Amino acid sequence: AQSVAQPEDQVNVAEGNPLTVKCTYSVSGNPYLFWYVQYPNRGLQFLLKYITGDNLVKGSYGFEAEFNKSQTSFHLKKPSALVSDSALYFCAVRDEEGFQKLVFGTGTRLLVSP
């Protein structure tokens, strides 16, 4: 069965520094990968997705993610972190059976300090 892993419960970074939130995946076919962000007491907001094509995917709020097939990774990145980026980030992969449901990682809390 397909799965994603987010190895870090929390990532701390200083404002202005680059950030990386890690995600690795396990699928038997082609991966359809997504990043979402959850602010406190809010729903999930879509950031970006990888379906096919360029390995570097650009998304909302200056975020991007790099798809690496050989390392089965889809790390989320941003060149310069903002305090307002502090939130919970989820990586997800689409179910391979054709039924569309998303399988989520356990989430990574990003804390950006001033």
Place this chain on the structure above:
Amino acid sequence: GEEVAQTPKHLVRGEGQKAKLYCAPIKGHSYVFWYQQVLKNEFKFLISFQNENVFDETGMPKERFSAKCLPNSPCSLEIQATKLEDSAVYFCASSRPEDRYGEDTQYFGPGTRLTVL
């Protein structure tokens, strides 16, 4: 509308009571999904619909959970005889009809927080 709407925001029920949650998908979206977010942020898929038809119900605890998406009405998720372990945030998401196989993005509502006492 342009956003997925969910009501109510919060719902408190005594154990054994019924709970009913509502979701209005984005206008023009024909796929609706329900997910449950429990402690430690774990997301569990419950059920999905294609218009009013159940598309995938592999995540539903069928003995107490039921769901519907009827034409011209919000979708609903109902829990009969709630248990303490049903306490969670329930998210609804919708996606467009063009791609049956999931390339399209799911857009999430703000969630309903259910507390069972």
